[in-house]
Amino acid sequence: MKSRAFRLQTSDFRLSGYIAALTLAAIIPGSAEAHETLHEVVRGKAIAVKAFVGDGEALAYTEYEVFSPGDPKTPHQKGRTDRAGFLSFVPDAAGKWRVRVIEKGGHGIDIEIEAGPGPASDQKEGTAHMHAWVRPLLGLAIIAVIFAGLYLLGRKKRASS
Amino acid sequence: MHIPDGSISPHITIPAWTAAxxxxxxxxxxxxxxxxxxxxxxxxxLTAFAFVIQTIMIPIPGGTSAHIAGAVLIAILYDPLTAFACESLVLLIQAFVLGIGGITVLPLNALALGLLGPLAGWASHLALRNVSRPAALFFAGWAGMVVGAAALGGLLGLQHAISPSHFPIPFKVVFPALTVPHLFVGIVEGTYTLLAYAMLQKVLARAAR
Incomplete structure (x- = not known):
């Protein structure tokens, strides 16, 4: 009885040793992190893009894809824009990042954004910095010039024939 | 209702350029x-006016908005080929100046919105004008708008079938998404075609006196 109890104690010690060794191994960084969800807040790294139509209406909840400079075929990120038409991504490589926003009706944008090696700056870029009425006026001026040119060309052609 | 660059593969853009x-x-x-x-x-x-009216967005059911085109009026007043040229110019300027639509897809947008739509409107007007001129004008505008939208929906659906990486939305989603709202926008286009035609007729009658 005594010897059996002693043997049991011996095996308990061995077992405890194995368990302790396994516990220590499990605490080693990497294996211990497996079930832990952590986070860190990093500011100034993301590039935000707002997609909207000419009258200012946001392309809200619209599908988008972001392609990295290294892989132009597989999207680095996919999702939907937010209520205000914004999407954001964190470039992990310098170069031209392609952003496609595709509305189910076919509208959308397909742009390339240069990402530098450093943190993103708060500088604004894009097509929205001209006054809203300037671009339609420019369009009208182009139409007027083209038709005036065609008219003069047609009259000249008719006079010469 | 304009296809942007990057959504259509060369399988479709090259034949479209060849046709346009x-x-x-x-x-x-x-x-x-x-x-x-x-x-x-x-x-x-009329081209300049079409360019301007295409910048005016009309809210439509479903929380989105669309615009009328004005190309059917040009097709009725002149012919569908003239409407095609005018709408192509409008689309080109929209792409370059307003960033609406694309350059590589210009012939696709032009063939759908500038040719097929106005052609359908012109043919409807031709068929119905002896029955009722106002009804013919209204229906021509409506038909032009709906046919143009349906043609674009069909093209985008075809693109998805050929290469989903270019356009990830399938035909069963994109076709109704484009066509159904334009059944309502067509009513505005039809009204515009009817009123603008009547106004131009009055102006011409006054000028002839």
Missing amino acids: APLWAWSLKRMLRGDAVERLPVIGS
Whole structure:
């Protein structure tokens, strides 16, 4: 009885040793992190893009894809824009990042954004910095010039024939 | 209702350029031929007006918005080929100046919105004008808008079938998404076609006196 109890104690010690060794191994960084969800807040790294139509209406909840400079075929990120038409991504490589926003009706944008090696700056870029009425006026001026040119060309052609 | 660059693969854009380029050349030649030159100031004004009305967004059911085109009116007043040339110019300027639509897909947008739509409107007007001129004008505008939208929906659906990486939304989603709202926008286009035609007729009658 005594010897059996002693043997049991011996095996308990061995077992405890194995368990302790396994516990220590499990605490080693990497294996211990497996079930832990952590986070860190990093500011100034993301590039935000707002997609909207000419009258200012946001392309809200619209599908988008972001392609990295290294892989132009597989999207680095996919999702939907937010209520205000914004999407954001964190470039992990310098170069031209392609952003496609595709509305189910076919509208959308397909742009390339240069990402530098450093943190993103708060500088604004894009097509929205001209006054809203300037671009339609420019369009009208182009139409007027083209038709005036065609008219003069047609009259000249008719006079010469 | 304009396809942007990057959504359509060369399988579709190359045949579209091949089809549109001779039509552009032919329409330009016709515009510059003989007395047709004298029409250019009015055609230019109608093109400019079409450009402006296409910047005015109309809210439609479903929380989105769309715009009318004004190309069917040009097709009825002149012919579908003239409407094709005018709408192509509007689309080109929209792409370059307003960032709406694309350059590589220009012939697709032009063939759908500038040719098929106005052609359907012009044919409807031709078929119905002896029954009722106002009804013919209204229906022409409506049909032009719906046919143009359906053509774009069909093209985008075809693109998805050929290469989903270019356009990830399938036909069963994109086709109704484009066509159904334009059943309502077509009512506005039809009203515009009817009123603008009546107004132009009055102006011409006054000028003739």
